Each structure stands twice: as structure tokens, then as C-alpha cells.
Amino acid sequence: MSGQSLFPLLEPLLPRVRKPVQYVGGEGNAVVKPWGDAAVHWCLMYPDAYEVGLPNQGVQILYEILNEQPDVLAERTYSVWPDLEALMREHRIPQFTVDGHRPVGDFDLFGVSFSTELGYTNLLSALDLAGIPLRTADRAAPGDGLTWPVVIAGGHAAFNPEPIADFVDAVVLGDGEQAVLLITDITRAWKAAGAPGGRTELLHRLARRKLVYVPEFYDVSYRPDGRIAAVTRNRDDVPERPAKHTLTDLDSWPYPKTPLVPLAETVHERLSVEIFRGCTRGCRFCQAGMITRPVRERSITTVGEMVDAGLAASGFSEVGLLSLSSADHSEIGEIAKGLADRYEGTNTALSLPSTRVDAFNVTLANEFSRNGRRSGLTFAPEGGSERLRRVINKTVSAEDLVRTVSTAYANGWRQVKLYFMCGLPTETDQDVLEIADLAREVIRAGRRASGHRDIRCTVSIGGFVPKSHTPFQWAGQASHEVTDQRLKLLRDTVRADREVGRAVGFRYHDGRPGIIEGLLARGDRRVGRVIERVWRDGGRFDGWSEYFSFARWEAACEAELTGLGVSLDWFTTRERDEREILPWDHLDAGLDRDWLWADWQDALRATELDDCRWTPCYDCGVCPTMGTENQIGPTGRTLIPVIPVGRTDASAASAEPGPAGSSPVPSDLARVSASST
Amino acid sequence: MARVRVRFAKRGRLRFLSHRDIARTFERGLRRARIPVAFSAGFSPHPRVSWVGAAPTGAASEAEYFEVALSAPMEPEQVRAELDAALPPGLDVLHCVAADSPPLPDRIDASRWRLRMPGAAIADLDVAVAELLGRESLTVERATKDGRRRVDVREAVVWAVCRAENDTCAILDVVVRHTTPAVRPDDVLTALSAVAVLSVPVPPEPTRLEQGRLREDGTLADPLVPDRDEAARLVGQLEA
Ligand code: SF4
Numbered sequence: 001m002s003g004q005s006l007f008p009l010l011e012p013l014l015p016r017v018r019k020p021v022q023y024v025g026g027e028g029n030a031v032v033k034p035w036g037d038a039a040v041h042w043c044l045m046y047p048d049a050y051e052v053g054l055p056n057q058g059v060q061i062l063y064e065i066l067n068e069q070p071d072v073l074a075e076r077t078y079s080v081w082p083d084l085e086a087l088m089r090e091h092r093i094p095q096f097t098v099d100g101h102r103p104v105g106d107f108d109l110f111g112v113s114f115s116t117e118l119g120y121t122n123l124l125s126a127l128d129l130a131g132i133p134l135r136t137a138d139r140a141a142p143g144d145g146l147t148w149p150v151v152i153a154g155g156h157a158a159f160n161p162e163p164i165a166d167f168v169d170a171v172v173l174g175d176g177e178q179a180v181l182l183i184t185d186i187t188r189a190w191k192a193a194g195a196p197g198g199r200t201e202l203l204h205r206l207a208r209r210k211l212v213y214v215p216e217f218y219d220v221s222y223r224p225d226g227r228i229a230a231v232t233r234n235r236d237d238v239p240e241r242p243a244k245h246t247l248t249d250l251d252s253w254p255y256p257k258t259p260l261v262p263l264a265e266t267v268h269e270r271l272s273v274e275i276f277r278g279c280t281r282g283c284r285f286c287q288a289g290m291i292t293r294p295v296r297e298r299s300i301t302t303v304g305e306m307v308d309a310g311l312a313a314s315g316f317s318e319v320g321l322l323s324l325s326s327a328d329h330s331e332i333g334e335i336a337k338g339l340a341d342r343y344e345g346t347n348t349a350l351s352l353p354s355t356r357v358d359a360f361n362v363t364l365a366n367e368f369s370r371n372g373r374r375s376g377l378t379f380a381p382e383g384g385s386e387r388l389r390r391v392i393n394k395t396v397s398a399e400d401l402v403r404t405v406s407t408a409y410a411n412g413w414r415q416v417k418l419y420f421m422c423g424l425p426t427e428t429d430q431d432v433l434e435i436a437d438l439a440r441e442v443i444r445a446g447r448r449a450s451g452h453r454d455i456r457c458t459v460s461i462g463g464f465v466p467k468s469h470t471p472f473q474w475a476g477q478a479s480h481e482v483t484d485q486r487l488k489l490l491r492d493t494v495r496a497d498r499e500v501g502r503a504v505g506f507r508y509h510d511g512r513p514g515i516i517e518g519l520l521a522r523g524d525r526r527v528g529r530v531i532e533r534v535w536r537d538g539g540r541f542d543g544w545s546e547y548f549s550f551a552r553w554e555a556a557c558e559a560e561l562t563g564l565g566v567s568l569d570w571f572t573t574r575e576r577d578e579r580e581i582l583p584w585d586h587l588d589a590g591l592d593r594d595w596l597w598a599d600w601q602d603a604l605r606a607t608e609l610d611d612c613r614w615t616p617c618y619d620c621g622v623c624p625t626m627g628t629e630n631q632i633g634p635t636g637r638t639l640i641p642v643i644p645v646g647r648t649d650a651s652a653a654s655a656e657p658g659p660a661g662s663s664p665v666p667s668d669l670a671r672v673s674a675s676s677t
Numbered sequence: 678m679a680r681v682r683v684r685f686a687k688r689g690r691l692r693f694l695s696h697r698d699i700a701r702t703f704e705r706g707l708r709r710a711r712i713p714v715a716f717s718a719g720f721s722p723h724p725r726v727s728w729v730g731a732a733p734t735g736a737a738s739e740a741e742y743f744e745v746a747l748s749a750p751m752e753p754e755q756v757r758a759e760l761d762a763a764l765p766p767g768l769d770v771l772h773c774v775a776a777d778s779p780p781l782p783d784r785i786d787a788s789r790w791r792l793r794m795p796g797a798a799i800a801d802l803d804v805a806v807a808e809l810l811g812r813e814s815l816t817v818e819r820a821t822k823d824g825r826r827r828v829d830v831r832e833a834v835v836w837a838v839c840r841a842e843n844d845t846c847a848i849l850d851v852v853v854r855h856t857t858p859a860v861r862p863d864d865v866l867t868a869l870s871a872v873a874v875l876s877v878p879v880p881p882e883p884t885r886l887e888q889g890r891l892r893e894d895g896t897l898a899d900p901l902v903p904d905r906d907e908a909a910r911l912v913g914q915l916e917a
Contacts, residue, residue: 007690012795015735015880020693026765028705261705263691263698263765315705315763347722 003035006093007101013087021264022050023084025098028261029313031067031074032100038073039188042066042180043097043107043149045077045126047119048543050098053078054260055268057322058113058155061255062180072184075099075107079122080129082540082547088129095129104130108187110149111180112168114157117520118513118543120164124535127151127167134532135166136216145195150202152183152212159244159291160468160584163520163527165215169203172212173587174244174291175277177253182211204235213242213587220525220583226566228524228581243588244291246626250277251302258313270318270351271310275303275335279324280612280630284393284603285382285421287467288324291589293622294630295613300331300338304639307339311348318349326352327364328613330633336367338639344370366411377408380419383427384435390606391426402441405457410449416442416457422486423464423478423511425603432486435459436493443500458505459494461487463514467521468584469591471599476575477518480511487511512550516542518572519557524583527571529560592621678715679747680776681756682901687738691767692882696731702768703743703760710763712756713749729781730788730888733861738885739771740788742900744781753908774904784900785855787835787891790862792849796878799841802849805873806837817867819858826858830868833860836895849881852895 014020044063046053066074075097095104112123124134132148133139141147153161154172161171172179186205207214217238221229247253259271276297279289307319339350350368381396383389389396405416420435439459446455463483466472487508495501533556541547557568578597612618613630623629704724707714716722725746732738753773761770815831837851853860862883869875889897
């Protein structure tokens with residue numbers, strides 16, 4: 001196949017669609033290589049709109065690593081909005097990459113990264129537009145060579161890929177950096193040998209080398225009551241339990257080095273630098289924390305170099321230090337101070353965009369806001385009552401939270417945002433109503449600490465969705481009726497409070513999308529038919545409220561699941577017992593199943609668990625299974641100043657000096673983010 | 678404080694950038710190129726860049742302008758070369774001059790546009806242009822963010838001529854006075870289709886070729902020439 005540019009066909013359509021700039025590519029640091037020079041062609045996709053997908057770090061990292069290989073070509077594609085999709089169908093233009101505007105169907109490997117399950121319908125749109133048969137069963141072709149690209153799923157949602165098992169050829173679990181290179185090596189050698197045996201042989205080679213999970217090499221059988229009877233491999237040389245990949249020594253993998261700089265507006269307009277991967281805080285609801293263990297820090301020196309090189313290569317004016325809980329980096333204080341010193345006077349803002357920042361102290365927060373605005377802090381206690389916070393293992397006392405927030409107000413922050421979840425296991429109306437008490441205490445304390453009345457606090461609430469590979473994987477999800485009713489109760493209680501009601505902003509979403517996310521997160525292969533039916537009925541962009549239709553999902557569940565003896569409720573609100581075979585039990589995230597179950601029992605007893613970085617290992621299973629260990633500092637180094645980008649003279653306005661706040665607040669309080677946006 | 682005036686082009690697929698996209702890309706380009714840009718004072722400092730008009734999304738241009746304030750002196754030619762190198766191909770910096778009074782907007786009151794119209798028949802276009810130019814006034818409606826706006830296209834059009842690029846593509850050259858609200862290439866097309874039977878099967882590709890002050894003969898005066906002349910005069914004084 002040729003890899004010919006489709007742009008001449010696409011260009012006349014672009015004036016007719018919304019935001020055409022998202023389809024033209026041309027980003028800073030994008031790469032377009034000659035098609036014929038490459039031995040292996042990778043197309044990478046983030047299955048959501050360009051504005052969401054472009055900043056995705058996973059795709060950017062793999063794009064750069066692959067393009068660094070002289071004989072590998074990697075390009076990107078994103079979901080096209082329905083306006084362009086209709087025109088593409090009318091004019092017979094297939095799904096294209098934004099780099100070379102090449103047909104996705106021409107590539108050898110098509111890697112799709114899923115951060116959320118709500119991107120599954122967009123996968124089907126892309127496959128269909130690319131001319132790839134939706135179902136893997138229809139992709140079998142006799143003879144040598146590839147007729148269509150091999151479709152490979154990755155990302156956090158791929159830890160339970162069973163609902164999309166009928167649509168993807170292979171799945172990569174865990175960190176992709178080394179995995180994509182090894183997959184490339186095998187593909188290159190196989191192509192050089194004349195691509196013997198076609199698609200199935202390539203998949204077999206990848207699976208045998210333990211690089212990927214190939215769903216079609218495993219058969220699932222069901223019991224009469226609908227539960228899974230067994231998952232068995234149908235080739236004996238593929239692993240019984242395909243395992244996740246774990247990258248160790250993040251300092252050797254400082255990607256992205258040259259971040260993509262979009263021309264169009266995107267959701268994150270900043271340089272993102274990942275300061276560590278993994279989290280052992282042990283929040284029981286958090287899939288990311290469980291599947292990315294253990295903790296692997298980047299050293300302060302590497303972080304400093306990545307920030308410096310990334311700013312020079314991009315021209316961004318904000319740096320976000322990413323991780324699941326950025327204030328937990330063993331040298332976060334030194335990093336914050338070093339970067340704030342280095343970029344003082346350059347109008348470069350620093351932020352800890354994660355809402356999972358522990359160990360808040362005002363010194364740190366002040367460093368982060370030194371070169372930028374001091375607008376808001378986000379604290380995420382997640383659970384409304386202290387009891388519930390013990391259930392989810394995110395222990396914060398109300399007094400500590402109020403004290404921390406007071407300090408923030410006293411130090412000049414204007415807005416505090418509190419983030420909670422609703423529908424957690426064991427939750428009662430009373431637990432949720434305690435959110436109102438907390439908000440009242442926060443406003444009162446803020447008024448006292450700041451000395452004025454115009455203090456605001458936003459309470460933001462999301463519905464809890466149980467995920468695979470967590471202690472809550474057995475839990476029954478709260479129905480959307482229960483969630484919605486509790487939130488209404490809470491809202492009415494806050495509104496009725498004459499003293500503080502008007503100072504509290506209240507944000508929550510309808511509970512129904514959470515039920516569908518729950519279906520897709522814990523579903524098995526039978527859910528694939530539901531996804532396909534929803535897509536055929538026009539379902540697209542399910543993460544966007546203006547496109548999401550609960551009725552369409554409900555109807556599709558009804559039509560596809562009833563005959564199988566299961567249902568939407570069966571997959572979501574039903575609690576599982578210890579012996580039930582879960583759809584993802586044959587996939588190895590390193591976590592010991594008995595440990596997860598014990599932690600689930602601890603949760604029900606509201607018993608907490610410490611962090612294994614600071615207390616002895618409690619045998620979650622990851623380190624021995626994966627041959628890894630926590631890699632943390634401190635290194636004791638500091639950041640040496642470099643000549644920063646675009647430093648202006650002293651007359652240039654820098655941010656207003658903050659009050660000399662240096663009073664450390666009791667740490668380990670709440671998850672906090674000092675955000676300067 | 679030194680100010681530099683910049684003329685740049687927006688070409689090829691980058692014609693689909695909106696004005697906001699361009700402004701953001703230039704801000705980043707200025708940082709990447711390490712141009713010493715002055716920032717505004719205040720709570721959230723922003724780079725002191727002032728934009729003059731902007732070709733609409735979808736229109737290419739050879740003549741877009743802005744002015745940037747510097748916090749330290751830098752040779753205009755050096756600004757041009759380094760900024761151009763820091764921008765993606767398709768946003769091309771053509772000229773930079775040290776700013777002199779009067780302000781740039783005072784030197785720009787009209788644009789010359791070229792519209793490539795693939796699939797349009799030259800004979801039909803000829804008739805439409807003659808018909809439009811023969812009118813006293815011709816008002817068209819356009820949907821904007823703030824509802825529907827009416828603009829008088831005939832009043833804004835100074836002159837228009839058309840020719841055939843080849844058998845399948847017609848070319849329209851038109852000079853349009855800057856009015857409020859502005860008359861865009863789209864509006865000219867709407868007007869042409871209103872006065873005659875004109876089939877435009879594919880969206881035309883408009884390019885702004887020039888901006889400047891309209892001379893009596895219908896040509897445009899380059900807005901950066903006075904600054905260049907002033908710079909030459911200063912150099913002459915130094916040499917004398
Ligand atoms: S095995 Fe032990 S040290 Fe490793 S992540 Fe699990 S609890 Fe922590």
C-alpha cells in the first residue's frame with residue numbers, strides 16, 4: 001500500500017466543518033517521514049476529539065520513541081466529529097492521520113490508547129472509516145502479508161479489554177515505551193521474512209514473546225447463571241496469564257523530549273513533565289494507583305533537564321508536573337523551589353495539575369504560585385465522612401482539612417475546590433450530607449482566616465465507578481437513582497443553609513453516564529455486542545454529554561443481553577463474591593488476588609492501610625511478581641540554574657509577590673493541588 | 678520601549694488557523710525564539726502584542742501584520758529570522774521593521790484579495806462581476822457569533838476583475854475597503870451569487886495579497902514603507 005496523502009481530497013471539505021484546524025496537523029515538533037523509507041509503519045490513535053487527544057502524554061511519548069527509530073514511521077490520528085465523518089463518508093475519504101494525511105488502513109500497526117472506556121464507540125467509528133472490518137473474526141485472511149493493520153489497544157482502560165475483545169487484535173498491558181519497540185522488532189523481522197502466515201502468525205509471535213494479550217487465543221465459557229465458567233487459552237505456547245509491562249529507571253526514558261505544540265486550542269496548553277509513575281497510597285477506588293505500581297521516581301536532575309529542554313523546544317509558558325500524587329515526590333520541595341528560582345521573571349507558571357497531591361504545605365504551594373497566578377487550590381477528600389474516608393483508604397480528619405484550607409485562605413488563595421465521590425461502597429445518605437458540614441466549616445474558617453466574607457468554595461462531585469484490578473472490583477455500583485437522589489439531598493441542604501449557602505458552589509453530573517462507564521469497565525466479552533449496537537445506532541463521543549444517550553445504551557443492553565441471561569444491572573449494581581471468575585482475572589497486573597480481597601474486606605470494616613514507601617511492604621504482590629521495587633529518592637541534588645527561556649528585564653511585571661507564607665501545614669491531610677491556572 | 682512591526686504570511690494548510698490560533702502560535706514562537714518581549718503589568722501579565730485585523734479562518738494571506746513591544750533592543754532583521762525559524766512552516770515571517778509613528782492601523786484601510794474558484798465558469802463570473810459593479814449598493818447577510826449581520830458589499834468593493842486560471846478554475850481579484858463589520862471574501866461571493874447565476878461547486882480558496890492605504894488609482898500603499906524610509910533616513914544621518 002502506498003501511504004499517499006489524502007489532503008487534496010480533504011481540503012475542499014474543511015471549510016464546511018467546525019474547527020477545521022484540528023484536521024490539518026503541522027504541530028510544532030511533528031514528524032512526517034517518507035513512507036517508502038520505513039520498514040514498519042505505526043498509526044497511533046487517541047480515540048477522542050483532537051483537542052482532548054493531542055495533549056495525551058502516552059501517545060506523544062510513543063510517537064517520539066517510534067520516530068526516533070530510523071526505519072520506523074509513526075503518525076497520529078484522532079476521532080473526527082460527526083460533521084466531518086458525514087462528509088468523509090459521502091466523498092469516500094477514509095480515516096486519515098493528521099501528520100501525512102495517510103489512510104489509516106495503509107499502516108502495519110494501529111495502536112489505540114484508552115484512558116477511558118467511553119472511547120470504545122469512537123474506536124468502532126475509526127475502524128469503520130479506515131475500512132478495517134469491525135470484528136477480528138472478519139479479519140482472518142489466508143496467505144502471507146497483512147490485509148489490514150493489526151489493531152492494538154493500550155492505556156489504563158485496556159486492563160480490562162474484554163468488552164472490546166471482539167474488535168482488537170492485541171492488547172498491551174502497562175507501560176508502552178519498551179513494549180512498542182519490541183513489537184516493532186518482531187514485526188520488522190516478520191515483514192523482512194515475507195510476512196509468512198499473515199496476521200495470525202504475527203499475533204502468535206507477539207503473544208509467544210509475552211508482549212501482548214491476544215483475546216482470540218483465549219476462549220471464555222459461561223455458566224447457566226451468566227457468570228464466567230472458565231477462561232482458557234487455545235494455544236499452549238501463549239502465556240496463561242499475560243502480564244503488564246513495567247518500565248524501570250524512568251531517567252533513561254525522558255520522553256517526550258520535544259513535545260507536540262498544537263496549532264489548535266486543546267484542553268491542556270502546557271508542558272507536561274511526568275515526575276514519577278505509580279502510586280502506593282492505596283486509595284481503594286483508584287485503578288491508576290493499583291495498576292501502575294510500584295512507585296518509580298524521576299530524579300530531580302532529570303526533571304530539571306526535561307523542563308528546560310521541553311520549554312526551549314515548545315515555547316509553552318506553563319509547566320505541569322504530572323504524576324498520580326505529585327507532592328509525594330521525595331524531592332518535590334527542592335524541585336518546586338529550583339524551578340521557581342530558575343524561571344523567576346520569565347512569566348512561566350508552574351502547576352501540579354493532579355488533584356491527587358498529598359502532603360500539602362503552604363511553602364510548596366507558594367513556590368508553585370510564585371511565577372503565576374494564585375487562583376485556586378483543589379483538595380480531594382473524596383469521601384464525605386471520616387468513616388467513608390477510612391473505607392476508601394484516604395484518611396483525613398475534618399479538623400485537619402479545615403486547618404489546611406484556613407492556611408491556604410490566610411495565604412491569599414481565593415478559591416478552594418473540594419472534590420468528592422458519591423456512590424462509594426457502604427455509603428449512606430448521612431455520609432454524603434457530611435459534605436455540607438465540611439463545606440460550612442471551610443467557609444467559616446476561611447472567613448476567620450482571611451478576615452473577609454467573600455470567600456468561595458466549590459464542591460465538585462463525581463459518581464464512583466468500580467474498576468478492575470482494585471479492591472472495589474467486587475463492589476456493587478450504586479444505581480444512578482441512588483446517586484442522583486443523594487446529590488439532590490445534599491444540594492438542597494447546602495442551598496438551605498442561610499449562613500454559607502451562597503458561598504458554596506455545587507457541581508455534579510448526572511449519574512447515568514457513570515453506569516455505562518461501569519458496564520464497560522467491568523463488562524466481559526458479551527458487552528461487545530452492546531457497544532457495536534450502540535455504535536450502529538449512531539453512538540459516538542460518549543464522553544461528551546451532548547452526544548451521550550443513556551436511552552440508546554439501555555436499549556442496546558436490553559436487546560443484546562436479555563437473551564444471555566444478563567443485564568445492565570447484572571454488570572453494574574451486582575456485588576460479586578470471592579469465588580466468581582472476573583472477566584480480567586486472566587490478566588496479570590501484578591496484584592495478588594488474595595491481597596485485593598483482603599483489602600476489600602478491610603474496606604468493609606473501615607480499616608486503613610499505610611503507604612509501603614514509608615512502612616514495610618504489605619505484600620500486594622506487585623514487586624515480587626514483576627521483579628520491581630519502589631524507586632524513590634531523595635538524591636540530595638538541587639537544580640542548577642540555567643539561562644531560562646525568554647527571561648525579560650526586571651521592569652517586566654512578574655506575578656504579585658505572595659505573602660511570606662512558610663507555615664507548614666500538617667501534612668498528609670488531603671489530596672491537594674496547587675494550581676496556577 | 679522598542680517596538681517592531683511584523684508582516685507575515687499564512688499559507689497552505691495553515692490557512693485554517695483562526696486568529697486565536699495564530700496569536701497563540703506566535704506567542705509561543707516568540708518564546709521559543711527567545712525574543713525579549715515586553716509583558717503587560719498586572720495580575721496576569723501577557724505579552725504586549727497588538728494585532729491589526731486578521732484574515733478569517735480558511736483564508737490564506739501574504740499580508741498579515743502585528744506589532745510587538747520589546748523589553749530589550751534587538752535588530753528587526755534578527756527578530757525576523759529567529760521568529761521565522763521558531764514557527765511552523767506555513768506561518769512565515771516576511772518583514773520586520775522598527776516601528777515609527779503613525780500607528781499601524783492608521784496606515785491600513787483596504788485589502789486586495791485573490792479568490793481561486795475551482796469549478797466556476799469564467800463566463801458566469803464575468804457577468805456576475807459586471808452586474809455587481811453596476812449596482813449602487815448590495816447588502817448581504819452573514820451569520821456571526823452575535824446573530825445575523827448585514828454588510829453592504831458593493832459599497833466596500835473598490836474594484837474587481839476576473840480571469841481564467843485554466844479551463845477548470847476562475848480567478849477573482851478584488852480590492853475591498855475595510856468597513857465595520859468587515860466585508861470578507863465570503864460576502865463578496867454571496868453578493869456575486871445574488872446578482873447572477875453563479876455555480877461554485879467547491880469552496881473557493883481566498884488569499885489576501887496586500888493590505889494598506891488605498892491610493893486614488895486603486896492600488897495599496899505598503900504600510901511598512903514609512904518605517905523603512907525612516908530607518909534609512911536615520912542610517913543616512915549616522916553615516917553623514
Ligand atoms: S509489593 Fe510491597 S513494596 Fe511493592 S508495591 Fe506492593 S506493597 Fe508496595
